[in-house]
Amino acid sequence: MDDLAEFKQTYFQECDELLADLEVQLTALQEGQQDDEVLHAAFRAIHSIKGGAGAFGFERLVSFAHVLETVLDAMREHKLQPDAANLAILIRANDVLADLVSAAQGAAQPPASLESEVLAALHELAGGQAEQDDAPDEFDFTPVAATLDAEEPAAAPLNAPPTRAVAIHFAPQPSMFRRANEPLLLLRELKELGTLQVVANVDKLPHLEEIEADGAYLEWRITLTTAAPRAAIDEIFEFVIDDCDLKILDESTSANDPAPPSVAAPAPANAASAAAQVAPPAIDLNEPSAIPTEPGSRAARAPQDKLAPATIRVDLERIDRLVNMVGELVITQAMISEQASRLSVDQHAALLHGVETLDLQMRELQENVMAIRAQPVKSVFSRMTRLVRELSAALGKEARLVITGEQTEVDKTVIEELADPLTHMIRNSMDHGLEPANERLAAGKPAEGVIHLAAEHRSGRIVISVGDDGRGINRPKVLQKAVEKGLVPPDAKPSDDEIDNMILLPGFSTADQVSNVSGRGVGMDVVLRKIQNMGGRVGIASTPGQGSHITLTLPLTLAVLDGMIVRVGHENYIVPITSIVESLKPRPEDTHRIAGGGEVLSIRGDYIVIVPLAELLSTPGARSNSSDGLVVVVETGANGRIGLIVDELVGQQQVVIKSLEANYCRVEGIAGATILGNGMVAMILDVDGIRTMALERHGAARPLVTARAGELRQ
Amino acid sequence: MMPKKILTVDDSKTMRDMLLATLRRAGYEVIQAEHGEDGLAKLEANGADVIITDINMPVMDGISFIKACRKRQAYAATPILTLTTESSEEKKAEGRAAGATGWIVKPFNPEKLLRVVEKVCP
Numbered sequence: 001m002d003d004l005a006e007f008k009q010t011y012f013q014e015c016d017e018l019l020a021d022l023e024v025q026l027t028a029l030q031e032g033q034q035d036d037e038v039l040h041a042a043f044r045a046i047h048s049i050k051g052g053a054g055a056f057g058f059e060r061l062v063s064f065a066h067v068l069e070t071v072l073d074a075m076r077e078h079k080l081q082p083d084a085a086n087l088a089i090l091i092r093a094n095d096v097l098a099d100l101v102s103a104a105q106g107a108a109q110p111p112a113s114l115e116s117e118v119l120a121a122l123h124e125l126a127g128g129q130a131e132q133d134d135a136p137d138e139f140d141f142t143p144v145a146a147t148l149d150a151e152e153p154a155a156a157p158l159n160a161p162p163t164r165a166v167a168i169h170f171a172p173q174p175s176m177f178r179r180a181n182e183p184l185l186l187l188r189e190l191k192e193l194g195t196l197q198v199v200a201n202v203d204k205l206p207h208l209e210e211i212e213a214d215g216a217y218l219e220w221r222i223t224l225t226t227a228a229p230r231a232a233i234d235e236i237f238e239f240v241i242d243d244c245d246l247k248i249l250d251e252s253t254s255a256n257d258p259a260p261p262s263v264a265a266p267a268p269a270n271a272a273s274a275a276a277q278v279a280p281p282a283i284d285l286n287e288p289s290a291i292p293t294e295p296g297s298r299a300a301r302a303p304q305d306k307l308a309p310a311t312i313r314v315d316l317e318r319i320d321r322l323v324n325m326v327g328e329l330v331i332t333q334a335m336i337s338e339q340a341s342r343l344s345v346d347q348h349a350a351l352l353h354g355v356e357t358l359d360l361q362m363r364e365l366q367e368n369v370m371a372i373r374a375q376p377v378k379s380v381f382s383r384m385t386r387l388v389r390e391l392s393a394a395l396g397k398e399a400r401l402v403i404t405g406e407q408t409e410v411d412k413t414v415i416e417e418l419a420d421p422l423t424h425m426i427r428n429s430m431d432h433g434l435e436p437a438n439e440r441l442a443a444g445k446p447a448e449g450v451i452h453l454a455a456e457h458r459s460g461r462i463v464i465s466v467g468d469d470g471r472g473i474n475r476p477k478v479l480q481k482a483v484e485k486g487l488v489p490p491d492a493k494p495s496d497d498e499i500d501n502m503i504l505l506p507g508f509s510t511a512d513q514v515s516n517v518s519g520r521g522v523g524m525d526v527v528l529r530k531i532q533n534m535g536g537r538v539g540i541a542s543t544p545g546q547g548s549h550i551t552l553t554l555p556l557t558l559a560v561l562d563g564m565i566v567r568v569g570h571e572n573y574i575v576p577i578t579s580i581v582e583s584l585k586p587r588p589e590d591t592h593r594i595a596g597g598g599e600v601l602s603i604r605g606d607y608i609v610i611v612p613l614a615e616l617l618s619t620p621g622a623r624s625n626s627s628d629g630l631v632v633v634v635e636t637g638a639n640g641r642i643g644l645i646v647d648e649l650v651g652q653q654q655v656v657i658k659s660l661e662a663n664y665c666r667v668e669g670i671a672g673a674t675i676l677g678n679g680m681v682a683m684i685l686d687v688d689g690i691r692t693m694a695l696e697r698h699g700a701a702r703p704l705v706t707a708r709a710g711e712l713r714q
Numbered sequence: 715m716m717p718k719k720i721l722t723v724d725d726s727k728t729m730r731d732m733l734l735a736t737l738r739r740a741g742y743e744v745i746q747a748e749h750g751e752d753g754l755a756k757l758e759a760n761g762a763d764v765i766i767t768d769i770n771m772p773v774m775d776g777i778s779f780i781k782a783c784r785k786r787q788a789y790a791a792t793p794i795l796t797l798t799t800e801s802s803e804e805k806k807a808e809g810r811a812a813g814a815t816g817w818i819v820k821p822f823n824p825e826k827l828l829r830v831v832e833k834v835c836p
Contacts, residue, residue, distance in 0.1 A: 051729060
């Protein structure tokens with residue numbers, strides 16, 4: 001097996017994060033946040049990409065990253081200014097870097113022309129510095145599998161020196177001990193090269209009470225009989241060469257080796273001769289008992305134990321199964337709770353206590369399981385920066401992407417589905433929304449357009465919005481197009497809102513010519529369908545001359561919600577707790593009929609539309625009158641509040657969302673279904689959808705498609 | 715014989731994983747840390763016979779980490795190896811000045827890594 005293959009996956013994952021980080025740092029620099037930490041962070045990101053690339057032998061990536069790194073190094077040492085022009089080059093370099101990473105993963109190689117162009121620019125920035133340390137990077141790596149039970153790596157070149165005696169004089173200085181280098185270990189290493197005769201000079205050893213722990217008092221004269229090349233001996237002393245007096249007299253090399261690595265500081269003049277004269281204690285390192293280094297020690301350590309990394313990668317499918325199982329458990333637990341609630345507290349105190357604990361633990365389990373799939377939206381948001389940059393270049397428009405809330409966490413399944421709709425919406429904003437610079441200036445706006453990409457949690461849902469400060473939706477043109485395409489009758493008099501929403505109709509495209517940026521025959525209807533498939537909604541707001549704002553509202557998870565069970569006639573419905581503001585029994589004098597057939601309720605001076613659920617959802621047996629029912633006031637996204645008329649509040653329960661679309665079909669006003677503790681199926685209300693239905697009914701009086709929720713009950 | 719304990723400090727997961735795999739297979743016990751501060755905490759909790767640390771890291775870089783280790787009596791004599799991408803004398807000297815025992819030049823192959831560790835492991 002390729003020993004490195006197992007790390008490549010980790011490396012590429014890491015690269016994705018590092019590239020996203022780098023993007024963030026470069027953007028921060030561009031926005032004038034030029035402190036050292038930002039530069040350091042950017043440097044580290046490139047450094048890490050390069051480090052891994054070297055290990056896997058991605059040469060092109062290594063050499064590009066190296067030059068980029070040199071430039072950033074110069075910047076963090078204040079030799080180079082991170083000004084706008086230089087940053088522009090870095091940002092292009094970042095794109096090339098990302099391409100090279102993709103190429104290393106097996107994607108198409110990026111065009112060499114772009115790479116060499118950017119590379120040339122970087123070289124110019126790096127100036128003399130890159131030239132200096134460009135070449136001598138010692139990538140002496142060859143991907144070799146670790147064969148640990150093998151002998152020493154091929155240490156016998158063809159013209160190996162003959163077996164000979166090498167005389168070594170070795171006198172440590174105190175600094176060597178301060179760096180935790182141990183002379184005994186060096187002797188042990190030397191012994192692996194051949195036979196060793198070691199004589200210690202203890203002349204300078206002071207009286208016991210004068211010895212300092214980190215003092216250097218010993219010297220050694222060593223005779224090594226070996227066939228190993230001189231380089232092998234030098235390598236042993238590699239780390240200590242500056243911390244000791246070292247003389248190596250090697251017959252095989254001394255003749256043509258005028259400067260052996262030696263004498264960092266002058267040794268006491270007579271040290272060597274003194275050592276020769278005094279009869280010192282001798283240690284024969286060839287005696288196995290003298291030093292505990294059995295030659296086979298390396299092989300002896302070769303273990304059986306397996307790799308056990310701190311993180312594991314798991315199939316999403318397995319997690320999905322886990323999430324489903326937990327969902328089923330929640331339902332079972334609700335059933336047990338319901339049964340238990342009928343028991344007498346006196347007789348079954350312990351059981352009831354247990355059920356209560358089970359309830360708490362169940363919630364915790366569920367939150368934890370969901371957290372496994374939660375990820376910040378950053379991973380998809382950061383990709384958009386590049387998109388905006390490329391589009392500005394392609395369209396010749398100046399634009400800047402402002403991102404907020406990129407740390408907002410949402411289920412991974414939701415994140416994956418977001419990339420396409422976001423890409424499409426940003427393309428639209430860039431292509432249709434933002435005006436060219438001259439037009440903007442004429443309208444009194446800054447030449448540079450702003451695209452705002454935001455995410456936030458709101459009432460248990462995630463709200464993602466793409467806004468621009470462009471020209472807004474051109475309503476006359478949209479209406480004209482819609483009529484031309486037969487999407488609306490020619491004599492229709494739609495409201496502004498309705499016109500704005502026409503861009504969501506299938507087959508709608510307003511671009512005069514199909515540009516290679518956004519008009520590809522598919523439009524916002526694809527976005528709408530995708531978002532609806534996830535149980536989300538699309539909202540459009542536009543102000544002519546000031547820009548448009550498209551909002552995607554999505555469930556945080558596609559699995560569970562806290563619900564209030566309400567009874568309407570013979571049916572139970574679930575209202576998401578997060579959308580409920582209050583519940584009240586209205587006084588007759590507070591409700592008013594309005595023109596068009598609707599009803600409003602005045603609450604503390606405000607008027608809200610009240611909706612008879614029974615009528616809207618065609619539920620039989622209900623009191624649809626506001627005066628004998630209850631009104632549940634719910635918040636509907638950004639659109640304000642409405643009141644739902646119900647017969648009874650049954651209770652609060654955590655419910656597992658089952659998709660209606662997957663099992664039946666999409667039903668307006670219904671977000672999904674669930675199974676209650678008593679085993680009955682109940683519909684989960686989509687309060688925004690209910691509001692739309694109610695307004696349509698009383699406003700435009702259009703035919704409504706409503707499905708009887710009861711039809712689903714088996 | 716108790717396996718020798720090696721603390722690896724690197725902010726790159728790829729590098730940590732590669733060190734982990736190579737060292738584990740050679741019979742070492744490996745403890746991982748993501749930066750200097752994490753390294754000091756892991757050292758407090760687990761101890762180590764050899765420390766391998768990257769230089770460029772967030773929160774606490776390798777140089778500060780080495781200095782902090784050397785200040786602690788218990789780790790004044792623990793071998794510390796630095797991971798450097800450049801084999802430049804400057805980088806090696808920086809580590810040495812802080813008290814590093816030796817260095818490993820990245821990218822390393824497994825054999826070379828083990829040879830260096832073996833060289834300093836008490």
